[in-house]
Amino acid sequence: MIVAVSGGKGGVGKSTVSLNLGRELDAVVVDGDLTTADLPRGHGPDLHDVLAGRADPLEAIDRHQAVRFLPAGRTLAGARAADVTTLPRVLERIERECGRVVVDCPAGLARDVGHQLESAQMTVLVTTPTESALADALRTRRLALDLETPVAAVVLNRADAAAVDRLADRVERTFGAPAIGIEERSAVADAQRRWRAVRDVYPNCGAVDAIRTVARRIERCEKRLSDRIGVV
Amino acid sequence: MIELEWETDRTEGVTLVSAIVTNALTTPQIVRIENRVDGPLWTPNGERQSAPEWSDGCWEGLVEPNRCRGFGFATPMELAAVADPPLAVTETRRASNDRAPEPTDVFASMADWRPPLESLERVR
Numbered sequence: 218m219i220v221a222v223s224g225g226k227g228g229v230g231k232s233t234v235s236l237n238l239g240r241e242l243d244a245v246v247v248d249g250d251l252t253t254a255d256l257p258r259g260h261g262p263d264l265h266d267v268l269a270g271r272a273d274p275l276e277a278i279d280r281h282q283a284v285r286f287l288p289a290g291r292t293l294a295g296a297r298a299a300d301v302t303t304l305p306r307v308l309e310r311i312e313r314e315c316g317r318v319v320v321d322c323p324a325g326l327a328r329d330v331g332h333q334l335e336s337a338q339m340t341v342l343v344t345t346p347t348e349s350a351l352a353d354a355l356r357t358r359r360l361a362l363d364l365e366t367p368v369a370a371v372v373l374n375r376a377d378a379a380a381v382d383r384l385a386d387r388v389e390r391t392f393g394a395p396a397i398g399i400e401e402r403s404a405v406a407d408a409q410r411r412w413r414a415v416r417d418v419y420p421n422c423g424a425v426d427a428i429r430t431v432a433r434r435i436e437r438c439e440k441r442l443s444d445r446i447g448v449v
Numbered sequence: 450m451i452e453l454e455w456e457t458d459r460t461e462g463v464t465l466v467s468a469i470v471t472n473a474l475t476t477p478q479i480v481r482i483e484n485r486v487d488g489p490l491w492t493p494n495g496e497r498q499s500a501p502e503w504s505d506g507c508w509e510g511l512v513e514p515n516r517c518r519g520f521g522f523a524t525p526m527e528l529a530a531v532a533d534p535p536l537a538v539t540e541t542r543r544a545s546n547d548r549a550p551e552p553t554d555v556f557a558s559m560a561d562w563r564p565p566l567e568s569l570e571r572v573r
Contacts, residue, residue: 252564296564329562335552363555 218439219308219318220244221337221366224344225353227324230374230399231343232256233409234431235321237424238341239284240414241432244317247287247308249333251296254289256321257281257412265290267307268299274307275314281412287311301329305336326360334361339369339438341431342392346376346384358392368394369438370431375401395434399427451480451512451541459528463491466535467521472512481509481540484522485532491523511544 220242222235232248232255239246248256248264259279262272264287279286290296312318320333334340340361344354358368371392373381381398388396399405404419411418416425455468466486472478484490484506492503502510502520512518524531 251562293564301562325560327560327562328556331556331559360555360559363550364552 218316218339218435218442219312219320219337220369220435221249221320221322221333221340221361222343223322223330223334223340223357223361224342224350225324225326225357226344226350229343229345229350230372231324232321233405234341234343234372234374234399234428235319236284236409236412237414237416237428238432238435239286239319240416241428242317242319242435244319245278245285245287245311245315247311247318247320248289249304249320249329250289250323251299251301251329252293253323254291256286256288258291259286259288263288263290263295264307265292265295265299268301268303269295270300270303274310278311278315282414283417284414285315301332304329304332308333308336326356330357331360331364334366335364337366338442339435340366341370341372341435342368342394343372343374346373346380351388355391367438368392370394370434371396372427372431373398375399377401397427397430397434399424450474451478451538453482453536453538455534455536457528457531457535462525463523464526464528464531465521465523466531467519468536469517469519470510470512470538471517472514475514477511477513477544478541479509479511479544480538481507482520482536483507483539485535485537486524486526487532488524488526488530491525493522507539 222231224231235246248254262277266272267274267277277287308318322330322333342354342357344350371388371394373396376398377400385396400423402422402424404422405415405424408415408418415422450473452471458465470480490506502508508520510518
């Protein structure tokens with residue numbers, strides 16, 4: 218199963234959600250942001266090398282504590298040499314060999330995001346409870362649906378309980394998917410700074426439950442898909 | 450062009466009419482097909498809930514370009530009493546574009562991917 222973590226706007230917490238979902242789902246987290254990588258760098262080849270045909274996807278997978286990563290490259294030359302049209306094949310290969318894949322999509326709605334959404338069986342939209350982020354998330358939703366990738370859940374990131382109460386119903390109606398709030402907490406930011414899942418650093422943090430809810434939701438969608446078509 | 454093929458079959462006191470409608474046009478079409486059987490009409494799903502594409506003895510459904518769709522109904526009428534043809538296309542109209550576009554169209558509408566200017570600052 219390939220899950221794209223997308224949302225349109227930058228800085229809403231896609232990478233944080235990707236990393237934590239990767240931990241929860243025991244997935245390989247692919248840093249799909251080819252120019253402004255947000256996840257840790259690896260020790261060997263990276264996604265630039267893979268997309269330029271210089272490295273095998275499997276040898277580029279690295280591990281940071283409990284999470285497996287396919288890091289993005291850090292050079293402009295590498296980004297230029299990367300052929301994004303090969304991305305679907307790369308993601309499918311990792312899925313075949315490793316099981317689950319979580320793709321941390323970049324901000325914006327250029328073709329790289331299109332290829333990532335098209336490869337994924339479902340997407341999780343991440344947004345903060347602000348108008349501009351919600352509008353971008355809606356645009357991403359439209360694109361995902363055009364590419365026939367359903368929205369498994371909407372994460373209202375850095376939203377306090379009052380904002381979630383106020384927005385959840387409307388978001389669920391507008392997006393046609395369950396809304397799950399993750400409160401702003403220093404624990405979440407601190408774990409992310411260390412490239413670790415919140416669960417591994419602050420197991421009692423409320424965000425752990427929220428991430429788990431999103432993961433369970435993805436697993437239910439995965440099960441429905443596999444019941445319907447026999448394989449995922 | 451919209452083409453219609455049908456077949457009738459009598460089994461255990463029931464006449465089955467099955468049909469295939471083919472859309473050879475390049476745009477999706479909504480096709481309305483009237484049944485010409487003068488007698489009871491048994492559409493799929495029984496009495497409690499009729500098939501969504503059947504209403505008032507007519508079948509109306511969307512057929513994608515270069516695709517075909519099958520449908521059918523049953524009737525207790527004798528084979529000889531069933532009109533020939535048992536079905537007739539009464540209306541075809543182009544479906545609106547309110548549906549998922551092809552991925553190639555979606556990609557064509559998207560900005561080309563290239564490293565943005567701000568990535569220059571990130572080169573390490």
